[in-house]
Amino acid sequence: xxxxxxxxxxxxxxxxxxxxxxxxxxxYSPAYLQWxxxxxxxxPVFLLLIRENEKEKRKERLKVTFDTTxxxxxxxITASQPADSATYxxxxxxxxxxxxxxxxxxxxxxx
Amino acid sequence: NAGxxxxxxxxxxxxxxxxxxxxxxxxNHEYMSWxxxxxxxxLRLIHYSxxxxxxxxxxxxxxxxxxxxxxEDFPLRLLSAAPSQTSVYFCAxxxxxxxxxxxxxxxxxxxT
Numbered sequence: 070x071x072x073x074x075x076x077x078x079x080x081x082x083x084x085x086x087x088x089x090x091x092x093x094x095x096x097y098s099p100a101y102l103q104w105x106x107x108x109x110x111x112x113p114v115f116l117l118l119i120r121e122n123e124k125e126k127r128k129e130r131l132k133v134t135f136d137t138t139x140x141x142x143x144x145x146i147t148a149s150q151p152a153d154s155a156t157y158x159x160x161x162x163x164x165x166x167x168x169x170x171x172x173x174x175x176x177x178x179x180x
Numbered sequence: 181n182a183g184x185x186x187x188x189x190x191x192x193x194x195x196x197x198x199x200x201x202x203x204x205x206x207x208n209h210e211y212m213s214w215x216x217x218x219x220x221x222x223l224r225l226i227h228y229s230x231x232x233x234x235x236x237x238x239x240x241x242x243x244x245x246x247x248x249x250x251x252e253d254f255p256l257r258l259l260s261a262a263p264s265q266t267s268v269y270f271c272a273x274x275x276x277x278x279x280x281x282x283x284x285x286x287x288x289x290x291x292t
Contacts (some may be wrong), residue, residue: 073222077220103281112184113283118280158222167225168278169225
């Protein structure tokens with residue numbers, strides 16, 4: 070069956086460092102993959118979308134890579150700030166009309 | 181623009197009661213969907229709609245009904261609530277299927 074794996078443990082990082090979050094998927098080949106941010110008590114907010122023919126996508130301090138051979142996407146936040154603390158969800162497009170979400174990785178940026 | 185609006189924010193039901201979770205969007209999005217989020221399980225798709233009058237089942241549809249009579253509204257009905265339906269429910273919409281989703285802020289439902 071299709072499976073999405075994100076680090077279920079929290080990631081703690083010092084302010085100013087680069088945070089790297091991992092998303093691995095198995096048993097399917099998504100045409101694209103999305104990343105969302107979720108704050109406590111709020112709905113997820115879309116951040117970036119990367120297509121299978123794109124190796125890398127950037128938006129301000131955010132960078133996403135997509136390796137279809139490794140079946141992996143990496144999400145980087147450079148010069149991390151305490152305001153970046155949140156849970157980050159990856160969401161490969163799993164089939165026609167459906168987007169499937171990983172359980173998310175909780176990022177804590179320590180001042 | 182209000183975006184995606186969900187009501188109520190919190191609800192407590194007794195087993196066997198019925199209720200409707202409301203979802204409305206003002207972005208003229210064709211695609212709307214319902215997810216539930218449980219600890220350790222992530223977001224799971226319940227039902228979705230690609231336009232008014234069209235609905236389909238997601239990953240976990242049992243115990244839930246939906247209808248889509250207008251583009252703006254996509255209510256989720258629990259016909260006979262069970263404790264297993266205790267969860268946080270999110271409504272999401274997008275311009276079309278597969279496009280980035282806009283989420284509401286959720287309804288926290290507890291079934292006792």
